Amino acid sequence: MAISLGSRHAADEEARAEVEVLNSRLEKTSQLTKKIQASLGRLEASGKSVQDAVGPLYGNTQKLQIIGTNIDGILTAIDRIRQPSDIKSNEEEIIRRGPEKAGLSAFLGSVKRVSQALAQMQQTNLRSNQQAAADLSRLMKAGNTQLEGHFQRLLQEDSQKVEPLYFITKDKPFPMLSQDKTTRLGLISSHIAAVSRQNRTGDSPILQAYANVRGPYLTQTLQNLASASVNTARKTNADAIYRRGTNGMATYAKGMEGAFLAEYDNICALFSRDEWKKVFNLTCQGAISELARTIRELNTHIKNNLPTDCFLAYEIVEVISTLSSDLETRTGELKPSFAAALKPVKETAKASLGELLEDTRRRINALQTLPQDGAPVPITTETVTRLQTMVEFLRPITGIMISVGDGGWRTNISAASSSDQIPTLKSFDVSADGKLIFAKYCIDTIDTLFNTLEVKAKPLLRGRPVFGIFLANNAVVVDRMIRNSDLAPMLQGRLPSIEKWVKQGEKFYTTPWAEVSRNLMDVTYTNRTSQRPPSGSAAAIDSAAVLKGMSSKEKDVIKEKFRIFNTTFDDLVAKHKSTHMEREIREIMGTQIRQMIEPLYSRFWDRYHEVDKGKGKYVKYDKSSISAVFLSMA
CATH class of the missing domain: 1.20.1280.170 (Exocyst complex component Exo70)
Incomplete structure (x- = not known):
């Protein structure tokens, strides 16, 4: 029991010692807190003093920075004001010398620097720069004008006319601009085009400059072929029927195709894609105008000799239509121009269908006599020969037939009512068969021939037998000529319309023989007593x-x-x-x-x-x- 009390007394003493230690530490913490609070008070007072001292100094520093920035801007503006004078003095000498003496590369670089300086000056819009801007503008225009002139001179060097027959007969491509010329011309073209876009002045003047040089080159190169086309149409025998390929138009078209394609390749190498169409049309218009003039002259000749030379009209329609299609396939251009050039002769080709029928009537009615032995007349052979010759031009003929329509040759076709455009699928019945319509035209021609011969022969041939033989002779001539030519497949099944004239002639001829038989x-x-003759x-x-x-x-x-x-x-x-x-x-x-x-x-x-x-x-x-x-x- 004594031991237990002693232990508890020791524990209490230990606890009191720990409390005294804690109290001592708490007192020290309170003293430290008071010292910290005193230090914070002194620091706050010191900070306020520093702020009062440094504030004015910071404001002055900001003002000094703004003044410095303004000074730098003024110095930069002064430099910009001085720069145009420096650029003008530096570039004027190069531009004055021109691209030939200064060199194209140096000249282009100078003009571009002037252009850039002018653009920057126009952005600042400083009144003090107005005179300098005007000077730089004049300098730039002078440089661009010299570049345009240099472009034309360079182009002219390779634009002397050539002899097209050399390239046609040897099947060689027409000459193009040299690679060196193409490079230099392309640099000038690109620069002038960029200036035009920058100034929003429309198309680059280089387009027209190119056409002004290369257009006459094309026209002059093709001039001899145009003249040959007219000369080969002249006839020594007025009654001779035109024969396929005897006119120079096919050669003319071949030369034009070669020259135009070479020119298109030149243009593609010099200009941007959006410029190809315009410059190509500008360049080719002179040569196409000459083609149109040639076709008009040939058309006058054809009209004056329509019965024999209408076939030349068909050939021209075929040749120029083919040329137009081929060039459109390669370039996508010129079809309307060719259509306008072809229009006169195309209208003549259409009108010829009815005119040939009328010519047949007119020539038969003009006959004063007919063969009294019933022989066929030359007009019969000539009429079928026309149809046979038409077959040689079947490709353009079928197109013309579709355009005119079934029976359209019986009415006059007004040139004013036709389109300037080469026919499209919408311009005629796409279901129409040109060969079938041509076959109907052939039968119509034959009917016209025999109806007119019948009316003419009745009063001129005395006696029904000779009249009948006359009709039959002419009919069999027609039948024979058709069967022995390329007309036969197209008129197969339609020859009974010819056979009826043979039958009619047979009827007239056998009438007196029938009287003999009577x-x-x-x-x-039968009532005789004699025996009836046995049968x-x-x-x-x-x-x-x-x-x-x-x-x-x-x-x-x-x-x-x-x-x-x-x-x-x-x-x-x-x-x-x-x-x-x-x-x-x-x-x-x-x-x-x-x-x-x-x-x-x-x-x-x-x-x-x-x-x-x-x-x-x-x-x-x-x-x-x-x-x-x-x-x-x-």
């Missing part, structure tokens, strides 16, 4: 027996029939042999007459040849001899 008709009386084989007929049952008067009638037949038949045979007949017509007519008469005569002869008892006084022909006559007629 004399071979006899009357058989069937001629060998079964006994002529003597037939005559035995006839009266003298009846026999005289038979004799008269033989006499009339002999006289009429001989006369018709003589006329037949003296009448002009085409080989096919002679065969047709001979066969038709034989089929009409020989069976009747053979029957008549079988029954009545004993009427003159073999003396030949009335019965001139036996069956074999008359058969020989028929054979000689075919």
Whole structure:
């Protein structure tokens, strides 16, 4: 128990010692806090004193910085004011010397520096720089003007006309600008274009400068080909039909295509893409105007010789349309220009369709006489020859036919109603078949020929037989010429319209032969006591027996029939042999007459040849001899 009290007393003493230590530390902390508070009070008082002292000094420093910045701006402005005078004095000498003496590279650099300085000066808008800006503007304009002149002089050096036939005959490309020239010209073109865009003055003047040099070059280069196209159209024989390829227009077009394509390549190398169209059209217009003048001159010649030279119009339409399409494919340009140039001859080509029909009528009506032997007239051959020649120009002809339309040749086509544009799919019926329309035109031409010949021949050819042979002869000439030419495939199935004229001619020609056959008709009386002649084989007929049952008067009638037949038949045979007949017509007519008469005569002869008892006084022909006559007629 004594031990337990002693232990608790020791613990209490230890706790009191720890409390005393803590109290001692707390007192020291309070003293330190008071010292810190005193220090903070003294620091706050010192800071206020420093702020009062430093504030005015900071404000003065800011003012000094603003003054320094203003001074620097003034110095910079002074430098800018002095700079134009320095640039003018530095660049004026180079620009005054020009690009030839100073060198293109140095000259371009000088002009560009002047341009940049002027642009900067215009941005500052300082009144003191107005005079300097005006001086720099004049200096820049002078430099650009010299560059334009230098551009033209450089271009002119490679723009002497060339002989196009050399390049055409040797199949060589037309010459282009040299690489060195292209490089220098391209630098000038790019600079002037940039200046124009900067100043917003529209197209670069270099475009027109280029066209002013290269346009005449193209025109002069192609001039001889234009002249040759006109000269080759002149005729030594006024009636000669134009033959494909004998005019120089195809060569002219080939030369134009080569020269234009070379020029397009030059332009693409010198100008930006957005400038190609304008400069190419400007450059080519002079040469196209010369082409238009040439076509107008040829058109006048064609109009004056339309029946024979309308084919030249078709060829020109084909050649220029092909040229236009080829160039449009390569360049995308010039189609409207070519369409305008082609318009006069194209209208003549359209009008020629109706004019040729009218010419056929006019020439037939002008005939004073017709062949009295029924021979075909030259106009028939000439009319079909025209159609055969048209087939040689089938490509342009079919296009013209579609443009005119089915039957459109029967009406006058007004030039004023047609478009200046080369036909597009919208300008005619796209479902139309040009060859089919041409076939209809051919049949219309043939009908016009025969209708007019029929009207003309009726009063001029005496007698139905000659009139019939005349129609048939002309028809077979037409039929033969068609079958032996390229017209045959297109007119296949339409030849019956020609055959009807052969049939009509056959009808007129065989009319008197039909009257002859009537004399071979006899009357058989069935109520006679004598036996009726048996029908069937001629060998079964006994002529003597037939005559035995006839009266003298009846026999005289038979004799008269033989006499009339002999006289009429001989006369018709003589006329037949003296009448002009085409080989096919002679065969047709001979066969038709034989089929009409020989069976009747053979029957008549079988029954009545004993009427003159073999003396030949009335019965001139036996069956074999008359058969020989028929054979000689075919």
